[in-house]
Amino acid sequence: MTITSFDPADSAAMGQWYDVMVAVTSHDVPDFPTPSRRAHLVRFEHSMASVTEEALLAWDGDRVVGVASYQLPQTENLSMLYLELLVHPQYRRRGIGTRLMEEVYAAARRHDRSLIEVDTVRGFPGGATRDEAGYRYLTNRGHQPGATGIRSRYEVSGQTDEAMIAEAWTHADGYSLVQWRDAVPEEIIDDVAALQSRLMLDAPTGDLAVEQQVYDADRVRDQEKSELDRGYHWYSTAARHDATGQIVARTKLAFEAEGNTHARQRTTIVEPTHRGHRLGLLVKSANHTYTQSHEPTLMAIDAWNDEQNTPMRAVNTQLGFHPVDTWLTFQLPAT
Numbered sequence: 610m611t612i613t614s615f616d617p618a619d620s621a622a623m624g625q626w627y628d629v630m631v632a633v634t635s636h637d638v639p640d641f642p643t644p645s646r647r648a649h650l651v652r653f654e655h656s657m658a659s660v661t662e663e664a665l666l667a668w669d670g671d672r673v674v675g676v677a678s679y680q681l682p683q684t685e686n687l688s689m690l691y692l693e694l695l696v697h698p699q700y701r702r703r704g705i706g707t708r709l710m711e712e713v714y715a716a717a718r719r720h721d722r723s724l725i726e727v728d729t730v731r732g733f734p735g736g737a738t739r740d741e742a743g744y745r746y747l748t749n750r751g752h753q754p755g756a757t758g759i760r761s762r763y764e765v766s767g768q769t770d771e772a773m774i775a776e777a778w779t780h781a782d783g784y785s786l787v788q789w790r791d792a793v794p795e796e797i798i799d800d801v802a803a804l805q806s807r808l809m810l811d812a813p814t815g816d817l818a819v820e821q822q823v824y825d826a827d828r829v830r831d832q833e834k835s836e837l838d839r840g841y842h843w844y845s846t847a848a849r850h851d852a853t854g855q856i857v858a859r860t861k862l863a864f865e866a867e868g869n870t871h872a873r874q875r876t877t878i879v880e881p882t883h884r885g886h887r888l889g890l891l892v893k894s895a896n897h898t899y900t901q902s903h904e905p906t907l908m909a910i911d912a913w914n915d916e917q918n919t920p921m922r923a924v925n926t927q928l929g930f931h932p933v934d935t936w937l938t939f940q941l942p943a944t
Contacts, residue, residue: 610674612704613714615664618655622652622666625673629697636698637730637740640762640909640933642866648839655838656890658831660683664733665712667696677709684813685820690722690943694743701742712813716944724818725941733934747939753938754937756815756915759922761930763910767901773927774894777887784886787847787856788899793831797847798826804878806828811878813917817940841865843875844903846896848888855880858888862910864901869904874912879922890924897928 614624627649634641656662660680665677680691692713696705717725729743787794793801805824836843841863848858860877879888900905912930913921 610703610708611668612708613666613668615666615676615678620650622673626664626676629695631674631858632697632699633695634776638934640737641911642707642868642871642929645840645866647867648686648841648865649735651839655835657835659694660830662769663716664897665709665716667709671702671820675705677713679713679716679725681722685801688723690717690720690725692727694727699742706743706746711733714943719857723943726944727937727941728938731935731937736933739934749791749942752939752941754815755817755940756781756813756938758913758915758936758938759797760933760936761912761914761922761925762832762933763897763912763928763930765907765909765926766929767898768926769894769898771926776895778907780807781848781886781888781891783851784848784857784883784888785851787849788845788893788895790844790903791837791842793829793845797856798829799857801847802826802829804856804859804877804880807880808876810882813915815915817938836863837864837911844896844900846899848879848883848892851882857883858892858933860892862896864904868923869906870908872907872910873902874910890927893924893928 615625626842627644627646629915630644631647653662658852660682662678662680662824664676666673675696676694678693678695682689682691692711694706694707694713695711713725717723720735727747728741729741729747731741732739732742787797787893804826806822810821843861843863845859845861847860849855850857857880858878862872863875864872874893877889877893897910910930911933912925913936914925918923
């Protein structure tokens with residue numbers, strides 16, 4: 610086995626990397642949709658200005674059997690290296706992950722990054738079985754997760770608990786909804802950027818070292834362009850405070866795989882001074898309806914929430930989400 614640095618111009622290697630992604634997804638999280646080939650093939654061509662990406666490939670002869678790709682933030686969190694480590698299921702327990710990790714540690718030191726952040730999946734009690742090789746690899750080396758997330762799934766039925774939503778609106782007098790597909794309308798982009806900047810301030814992060822990401826209109830547009838150029842699309846619903854015209858809550862459902870059968874719950878945030886009005890429930894429920902009206906083949910929505918984020922998990926339960934598996938985030942010292 611050999612380890613090489615990935616050359617984005619090597620289309621054949623890029624294709625083999627994609628094949629590893631598909632094999633790992635099918636084995637580790639078989640209820641996930643197949644990763645988008647289009648998005649993968651253009652990931653280096655359409656990256657965001659706030660992050661750079663590099664990758665290492667593990668080869669068995671002329672076949673790619675493992676990949677360590679990592680993102681290097683360029684604005685905040687400059688001590689971090691965000692890692693995705695993939696080993697083909699047929700080649701696990703042969704030391705490939707260990708060899709790749711040795712190179713990742715070297716890369717972190719080369720880029721003056723002191724922490725390597727990586728996620729791994731485990732089964733949820735009473736839920737689906739998961740291959741926990743990644744979790745055992747990390748914990749056997751003395752590492753402990755800094756945060757635990759729960760993935761929940763909503764199986765789309767097309768039905769809404771109208772009584773629940775009507776009751777929620779009794780707490781939200783003075784608010785109205787705004788909806789859009791893809792790019793944020795220009796007239797509300799500053800409010801949306803401000804909400805996005807609050808996200809890491811308000812969301813539970815366990816024991817992780819996390820710096821706030823500061824968004825302005827330009828950064829929002831850069832992220833939108835990167836996602837659109839990769840073939841993604843999404844639907845958003847926001848709550849407007851009618852007295853001030855301010856956007857004070859926002860949620861987003863994104864389609865990031867081939868076909869439109871699965872969506873991922875992305876940002877859901879309510880401005881702190883406007884909490885207690887059921888806005889999280891109202892914007893998420895309305896966004897489900899809005900999305901389904903444009904995506905009739907939608908079958909499932911996946912949402913990730915920190916286990917400590919009990920308010921948002923409670924909202925998801927009200928909407929019909931059920932826990933599927935557990936996602937653990939580790940931060941490994943690189944020095």
